[in-house]
Amino acid sequence: MMTSPVDRREPIKLGAFLIEWFVRLAGLSTIGFVILIFFFLLREGIPALFEVPLSNLFGTAWYPTFGYYGTIPLILGSLLVTLTAVVIALPLGIASAVFVREVAPNWVREVLKPLIEVLAGIPSVVLGFFGMTILVPAIRTLLNIPTGLTAFSGALVLAYMALPTIISVAEDALDAVPKSYRDAGLAMGATRWQTIWRVVVPAARSGIVTAVMLGLGRAIGETMAVMMITGNAARMPLGLDALFKPVRTMTATVAAEMGEVAQGSVHYHVLFGIGIILFLVTFVINLFAAKSIFKKRYRGGLR
Amino acid sequence: MSAKFAVRDLDVFYGRKQALRKVSLEIPEHQITALIGPSGCGKSSFLRCLNRMNDTIPNSRITGQAFLDERDIYGTDMDVVELRRRVGMVFQRPNPFPQSIYDNVAFGPRVLGARQFGRLDEVVETSLRGASLWDEVKDVLHHNALSLSLGQQQRLCIARVIAVRPEVILMDEPASALDPIATLKIEDLMHALVEDYTIIIVTHNMQQAARVSEQTAFFMVDDDQVGVLVEYGPTREIFTHPRDARTEGYVTGRFG
């Protein structure tokens, strides 16, 4: 039996209409949630600005029990651990991505790719365990320092956590480089390595920046492993040896203290203030990541 | 006439598939040689043997011999980097690197050791002039090469090649992605370049082969679907008095 064109078109139109609105709603609700979270943070955190003098809030001492709410050591702690992690993970990640995509024989690549994805899925508390039982003692004996619970240990574990993200995103970026660029490089007499470093990697630059940004975003927000192995001493991480002493990060502070504060207290408001800072930092990082993704698309269109 | 390339009994295989069988020919210096023939007859494969770009294709294998200035291209003493500097290649789709125009032209000198080519700025200018592109890009040298039109991109690729002062330029359908005007520019450029270079061009465009080349080689697949060289000689002969019936059929447009 034949259905007339009109019969067939109506439900499709309605379906398309519903789907379109569902998609739109889903998209809008995401934006809504982000805004909602931000306003919640603001509502709980802004009072801190009125309850604590700015000189105290941006001071160098964090002793909430005695009314010292200096967030600078925490911010610097986070920066120190995160940036060190990136400095470690960046060359390793790019080198691994180049290895997986450009150097490894096919069967090695087939084994490595799923393995890397498994790495990305390891819960951070497990890495924390690993860090506490193996990495921390190892660092203490190797460097001969009083405690292995240091910023450096935390950075190592964070680097390890950021690596899978960096590797897979960077690898995709390398994969997207057209073969014609490689051919051009080789045909110009460049060796395979020269072609990789001077043609393929620069061509994948924007994707690699995205990879690093996403890795950075993961590292700065990470809490569990960091709390377990950085020692959590809220001291100013100044001086060259700060890397090898305990530090405390923003995330670890919030996680450790939120359970013990009275709702609505000054301490509670300051912790939310820290949340606002974290939110803004990750927001800016992701904005950069998104921008480089966008650039890549634009370039892709010209190819 | 002295032969730039001498090829003897060349076979090309991809895995188990044979793409070319027993190709023998000599390509003269400072002339334009056109390779024509229906799709899949092995023109690109032949071209890629001359700068060993076939080496980059997994499972590819060749037998037979190919000489550049009487030196065995596949001999153990042949340095592939040196070979590819002497035998440059321009591809079907313009493929400038997504870098600045300047960096594209400077790529070869930088990779091969800039010193032997003289001052980089000068090399870039001479090469761009040589590719008839200088006047169009001299004010935008640091813009991304991908912002150029396709025809300009292709001439940039030619500039990139001549920056390392090769002796031969291989062109695999260099104008097939271009509009007629850009195509004519490339053809004019070839006429200018042949003063200094030996040029070998693959083309599907019969008029183009007739317009630009001195020698023409006609390839075709035989009954086993393997590419063979059917006829080779001066372009005028190939187009006006072909000796082989298959050549005649092809150049008069009866098939292919």
Ligand SMILES: Nc1ncnc2c1ncn2[C@@H]1O[C@H](COP(=O)(O)OP(=O)(O)OP(=O)(O)O)[C@@H](O)[C@H]1O
């Ligand atoms: N990388 C490769 N792997 C496997 N087979 C290949 C490869 N390149 C070419 N071939 C095969 O070799 C034969 C000759 O191909 P080639 O590209 O040299 O022909 P062509 O004359 O250049 O064709 P066209 O005019 O379409 O460019 C074809 O049958 C093709 O399928």
Ligand SMILES: [Mg+2]
């Ligand atoms: Mg071809």
